[in-house]
Every structure is written in C-alpha cells, then in structure tokens.
Amino acid sequence: MTAAGPGGLAGRVVLVTGGGKGLGRAFALxxxxxxxRVVVNNRNRVVDDAGRGPAxxxxxxxxxxxGEAVADHGAVEDPATADRLVATALERWGRLDGLVTSAAISRPQIFHRTSPENLQEVLAVNVVGTALVAAAASRVMRGAGYGRIVLVASTAGxxxxxxxxxxxxxxxxxxxxxRTAAVEGARRGVRTNVVLPYATTQMTSEGMDPRYAGLMRAEAVAPLVSALLDPGSEINGQVIVAxxxxxxxxxxxxxxTVRFDGTTDLAAAIAASRGGKQHTYPEAQAAFQDFAAELIP
Known part of the structure; x- marks a missing residue:
C-alpha cells in the first residue's frame, strides 16, 4: 500500500462526511x-454561543x-446534501479527488424490540446517506477519470x-x-475501499474495553485513510480493519463445494465445506460462475 506522506495530497480536494467529530474529524485533519483542501460535512446537532457547529x-x-477548508451542515440522507457537497468542491476549487464517508449513527436496540422508526433512521443515515454522497462523487470522478473513495463501515457489518x-x-x-463501487469504478480510474475502524469515539466510548480505550485513538486510523486517498495508491475493492x-x-x-441433496447429514456437509478449499471473489457473478462450474462440469 502506498504510504501517504506529508504533502502527499497537495492540491487535491477531499470531501469528508461526519467530519466534525471523532473519526471523521481525524480523517479531515x-x-x-x-x-x-477539505469540504468538512457535519450536521449541527450542537452549536456554540457563536452558532458554530462541529464542522x-x-x-x-x-x-x-x-490549510484550506469549508464547512457544510447538511444531513447526508437528504439528496440535496450530496449534490451540494459535490457542487461546493467544484465551485470553490474546481475539482473533487477524494471522498470519505464517515457520517453514521448507532441507536442501539435489541433486535426483537427494534422499532420501525429506529431501523429507518439508522439505515437512512448510514446506508442511504453513504450511497447518495458516494454516487454523487462518483459521477464527477468517473467523468474526470480519477477518484479515491473510502467508505467507513464496521466489523459489526x-x-x-x-x-x-x-x-x-x-x-x-x-x-x-x-465492493460493488470498486468493480464498477475500476475502468474509470475510481478506486473504492472500505475501512472498518476500532476507535474510542463519542459513539463507542461506553462499550469500549477499558484495557484498550486509551490506545484506540481515531488519529491512529487516519493515516490508512489518507494512504487510500493518495493519488499513488491503486488499492481497490479492499476491506481493511484498522x-x-x-x-x-x-x-x-x-x-x-459439497453436494447436498437433503438425504445426507447437513451438519457434516457444512463441516466438509468449511474444511475444503476456501474461495474469494471480486464480485457475485464470478462466485456464481465458479459454483455452477463445480456443480455442473
């Protein structure tokens, strides 16, 4: 992996959602x-006496x-925010080279008690918000023939x-x-990777093991994200825990691949599959073609 050293992103324009606190703040800084040059997005849930929010x-x-930066306070799940964020980068600096989607919420609820409202809110911010901004950025990047996208997920996923x-x-x-965006963007010079960070933040502080909380700094994950944003990096389609x-x-x-027709023991078949050759694929069609070829020579 390319190491993004000091000045490695000079002249580049990067958009960071959820960039006002925690991991997003560390990535932006x-x-x-x-x-x-950074577009820092973070909605204003709390502002100071001067009306300034985290971004x-x-x-x-x-x-x-x-450095150079500009703040945006939009909600990522609002389609207008995605378009405005991209437009801000283009109007202010004439380009958009990188994107980091760090905006997310948790809203813990045990599964059988999860309310429809809770489920919809979490999916709206974390999935729809990520997808809307990434799609808007991808359109510009594909047209330019260059882009670096880092989606922030979790080992919970x-x-x-x-x-x-x-x-x-x-x-x-x-x-x-x-992983899908990585395959689609590869021919257009747009590289997409997913980072799964462990860090002590406002979201995770209560559940973090106290033995490790002090070491799990958001700043320790940021160099990986910057390395993936670096123009010299050709890393694509990777999922990286950090x-x-x-x-x-x-x-x-x-x-x-193990044959199972319902007449043999399922637990034994699963065990045999686990003990067999392990397969990884770049995308689902490749997995299907390989599975079919093994079953139907």
Missing amino acids: DAAARGA DHVVREIEAAG LHGEPTVSAYAASKGAVIALG AAGGIRVADSVEGG
Whole structure:
C-alpha cells in the first residue's frame, strides 16, 4: 500500500462526511495536514454561543494550521446534501479527488424490540446517506477519470453485534456497496475501499474495553485513510480493519463445494465445506460462475 506522506495530497480536494467529530474529524485533519483542501460535512446537532457547529470548528483548525477548508451542515440522507457537497468542491476549487464517508449513527436496540422508526433512521443515515454522497462523487470522478473513495463501515457489518442490529445491518450494506463501487469504478480510474475502524469515539466510548480505550485513538486510523486517498495508491475493492496503528484485511469467503441433496447429514456437509478449499471473489457473478462450474462440469 502506498504510504501517504506529508504533502502527499497537495492540491487535491477531499470531501469528508461526519467530519466534525471523532473519526471523521481525524480523517479531515490528517488529509488537510497532507495538503488536501477539505469540504468538512457535519450536521449541527450542537452549536456554540457563536452558532458554530462541529464542522465549523474543524475548518478553523485546518485554517489555523495554514490549510484550506469549508464547512457544510447538511444531513447526508437528504439528496440535496450530496449534490451540494459535490457542487461546493467544484465551485470553490474546481475539482473533487477524494471522498470519505464517515457520517453514521448507532441507536442501539435489541433486535426483537427494534422499532420501525429506529431501523429507518439508522439505515437512512448510514446506508442511504453513504450511497447518495458516494454516487454523487462518483459521477464527477468517473467523468474526470480519477477518484479515491473510502467508505467507513464496521466489523459489526462483518460479524454482527448484539444490541445494534440496525447498525450492523447498515454497515454490512456499506461493505457490499463499497465492493460493488470498486468493480464498477475500476475502468474509470475510481478506486473504492472500505475501512472498518476500532476507535474510542463519542459513539463507542461506553462499550469500549477499558484495557484498550486509551490506545484506540481515531488519529491512529487516519493515516490508512489518507494512504487510500493518495493519488499513488491503486488499492481497490479492499476491506481493511484498522486500529492503534495496525491493519487487518478482511474478505468474504466461501468454503469448499459439497453436494447436498437433503438425504445426507447437513451438519457434516457444512463441516466438509468449511474444511475444503476456501474461495474469494471480486464480485457475485464470478462466485456464481465458479459454483455452477463445480456443480455442473
């Protein structure tokens, strides 16, 4: 993987959703420190006495350090926000090179008690909001023949997580969205990857293991995101777990092909598949073709 060093994003324009706090703030500040001009999006749930919200404060930090940034306070699940964010980048700096979708909510509820309103709100922000902004950015990037997109998901989307079923479902959708966008954008020079961070933030602080909370800094994940935004990076379609200065690549894996007609023991067939050759694929059609070819020579 390309290491995004100081100045590695000089002259580039990066959009960060959820960029006012936690991980998003760390991503925006790190990109700016490497030379990027940043559109910082974060809705104003809380403002100070001067009416400034989280995005405004991050912009001031970037500007105080000599960088360039502009704030946006729109809700990502609103289609108008996606269009405005892209338009802001183009009108202010004439280009859009990178996108990081960090805006998300959790709203914990145990699965059988999840209300329709809770489910809809989480999916609207985390899935629809991510997809709308990424699609709007992709249109510009594909036209330019260049782009770097980083979707922020969670290991809850890989493994599930008790009490946050809506959040886990939404992050699983983001992972699938990222892998799809990676395949679609490859020929147009648009690289898309998914980062699954562990970090102590406002969202995770209550559930974080106290043995590790102090080490799980959002700033420790930011260099990975900047490396994926770097113009020298050709990494595409990867799902990467990151925390405390380390990474672990994740993948969707299918086991060995085992015939099952309903007359044999299912548990034994599953065990045999797990013990067989492990398969990974770039997209679903490749998986289907391989499975069909093994069953129907």
